[in-house]
Amino acid sequence: MEHSATYVIVGGGIAGVSCAEGLSFLHPDKTIILITASPLIKAVKNVVPLSKHLVQFDVEECAPEKLSEKHSSVTVWHDTVAELDSKNHLLHTTSGKTVSYKKLCICTGGRAKLIAENHPHVVSIRDTQSVKDFQSCVKNARRIVIVGNGGIATELSYELEGIEIIWVVKDEHITAAFVDPGAAEFFKAKLEGSKETEGPSQRICKRMRFTEAEKAKANAAGAALGPDWHANLNLRGLLAASKTVSVKYGCEVKEILNADEGKARSGDTDTWPVYLLLTNGDTVGCDLVVSATGVIPNSALFARGNDDLNLAPDGGITVDEFMQSSLPDVYAAGDVCAAGWPLAKHWFQMRLWTQARQMGMYAAKCMVASLRNEPILQDFCFEMFTHVTKFFGYKVVLLGLHNAQGLGSNCELLLRATMGVEYIKCVMQDGKMQGAVLIGETDLEEMCENLILDQLDLSDFGEALLDPNVDVEDYFD
Ligand code: FAD
Numbered sequence: 001m002e003h004s005a006t007y008v009i010v011g012g013g014i015a016g017v018s019c020a021e022g023l024s025f026l027h028p029d030k031t032i033i034l035i036t037a038s039p040l041i042k043a044v045k046n047v048v049p050l051s052k053h054l055v056q057f058d059v060e061e062c063a064p065e066k067l068s069e070k071h072s073s074v075t076v077w078h079d080t081v082a083e084l085d086s087k088n089h090l091l092h093t094t095s096g097k098t099v100s101y102k103k104l105c106i107c108t109g110g111r112a113k114l115i116a117e118n119h120p121h122v123v124s125i126r127d128t129q130s131v132k133d134f135q136s137c138v139k140n141a142r143r144i145v146i147v148g149n150g151g152i153a154t155e156l157s158y159e160l161e162g163i164e165i166i167w168v169v170k171d172e173h174i175t176a177a178f179v180d181p182g183a184a185e186f187f188k189a190k191l192e193g194s195k196e197t198e199g200p201s202q203r204i205c206k207r208m209r210f211t212e213a214e215k216a217k218a219n220a221a222g223a224a225l226g227p228d229w230h231a232n233l234n235l236r237g238l239l240a241a242s243k244t245v246s247v248k249y250g251c252e253v254k255e256i257l258n259a260d261e262g263k264a265r266s267g268d269t270d271t272w273p274v275y276l277l278l279t280n281g282d283t284v285g286c287d288l289v290v291s292a293t294g295v296i297p298n299s300a301l302f303a304r305g306n307d308d309l310n311l312a313p314d315g316g317i318t319v320d321e322f323m324q325s326s327l328p329d330v331y332a333a334g335d336v337c338a339a340g341w342p343l344a345k346h347w348f349q350m351r352l353w354t355q356a357r358q359m360g361m362y363a364a365k366c367m368v369a370s371l372r373n374e375p376i377l378q379d380f381c382f383e384m385f386t387h388v389t390k391f392f393g394y395k396v397v398l399l400g401l402h403n404a405q406g407l408g409s410n411c412e413l414l415l416r417a418t419m420g421v422e423y424i425k426c427v428m429q430d431g432k433m434q435g436a437v438l439i440g441e442t443d444l445e446e447m448c449e450n451l452i453l454d455q456l457d458l459s460d461f462g463e464a465l466l467d468p469n470v471d472v473e474d475y476f477d
Pocket of ligand 1: 010011012013035036038079081107108109125126127152298333335352353354389
């Protein structure tokens with residue numbers, strides 16, 4: 001059966017849903033079909049601006065009908081796209097439906113990059129089903145190896161209890177995907193011991209309460225989880241003691257060994273179901289390996305038969321400053337896309353919720369403007385990188401070139417840290433602020449954001465910029 005809609009979106013994650021909402025607001029009289037392989041969709045709510053650029057929000061997993069009830073022009077299909085025929089502007093689904101579109105937005109996210117596919121002792125965490133699988137494995141585990149140095153690895157090392165953790169990171173410090181070695185030292189104090197003994201003020205919750213949805217089907221290509229995916233989960237292993245964490249710095253997994261081979265190499269008296277040979281020569285045994293080494297964009301399906309679709313080296317669909325791919329009338333947003341425009345000095349892509357939402361909303365604007373033949377300016381959210389999250393129970397705000405990305409050695413760092421309370425780092429170049437890391441309740445996000453955007457010369461302040469007795473905001477007022 002052939003259907004048609006002005007706008008078609010593939011994907012029911014944050015990017016796809018934000019795009020659908022944007023389209024229905026901007027072009028309410030046009031038909032919008034959202035096709036999603038996951039039975040539940042992700043919607044953003046309780047949006048709280050913390051500054052001009054920095055936004056905090058909750059994410060709700062909800063039934064697709066909720067979206068159609070709120071936006072009558074949106075129809076949601078629970079189906080999987082099998083083929084894109086971009087020449088004829090058609091999409092075919094696995095259930096045998098065909099839909100023609102005027103404008104298409106691909107928001108199919110990514111899937112976890114695994115150190116070994118289909119290995120019984122190697123798991124990843126991406127969607128509802130993978131969390132269920134992980135939870136059932138962890139409760140029978142004494143020792144786990146976490147491989148990766150991003151958000152998921154960081155959260156797991158803090159959230160797991162009753163288990164021995166070996167954390168394998170390729171960098172020389174933890175959480176390197178987000179922070180510098182100084183901030184990593186600040187976090188390290190929280191690695192050992194039990195988070196269960198922390199007071200309520202320290203057990204800060206992030207934004208999303210993850211609920212195991214009854215409707216979630218095994219093997220459906222689910223939307224990625226996000227903040228607080230672990231909030232209602234029992235992530236406790238077999239050990240009575242709280243946990244121990246040992247970090248293996250500067251190494252990666254070279255090979256996965258079976259029990260016999262691994263035991264012989266490791267010299268361990270215990271026998272473990274799986275062993276990892278690391279690039280530093282160590283062999284470590286464990287019950288379970290979590291592979292948390294990033295995502296691979298779900299783009300291959302759209303490249304098949306569409307040779308003109310440009311993909312970036314990381315597999316993302318390359319998009320220009322109007323979120324348009326190299327195929328006519330085909331846009332992409334969220335984890336599946338790769339920003340292919342000349343980037344603003346203080347912005348870079350990172351596959352995060354914030355950017356999935358910004359890109360989805362902005363893609364909607366671009367699609368509408370293109371259909372109406374109207375000019376459009378790029379959204380100001382792409383001027384500066386902003387991210388707010390929680391690591392080890394602390395609020396973490398990252399602004400601009402917070403890790404001095406691309407600045408080389410020609411920059412200077414201003415630091416203020418009080419162990420257990422706050423860690424503030426400003427990245428300065430030629431007296432101007434280029435980025436900032438704010439950990440704890442610093443209340444400095446707005447000031448730092450303005451200073452990065454305005455590029456004011458702060459040379460006169462020198463180190464006094466972070467002196468708690470100097471109110472920089474007053475000075476500028
Ligand atoms: P997704 O949410 O992955 O959605 C993709 C959608 O496409 C799904 O609905 C899927 O069913 C659908 N789909 C895929 N293929 C097809 C097909 N062929 N046909 C139809 N539908 C299809 N980000 C943060 O900012 N902060 C965090 O703290 C954070 N924590 C995270 C923790 C975990 C465990 C994970 C996995 C991710 C985390 N992220 C976090 C990243 C964040 O979740 C993603 O960047 C974001 O969800 C990407 O949104 P998206 O809409 O692009 O893709």
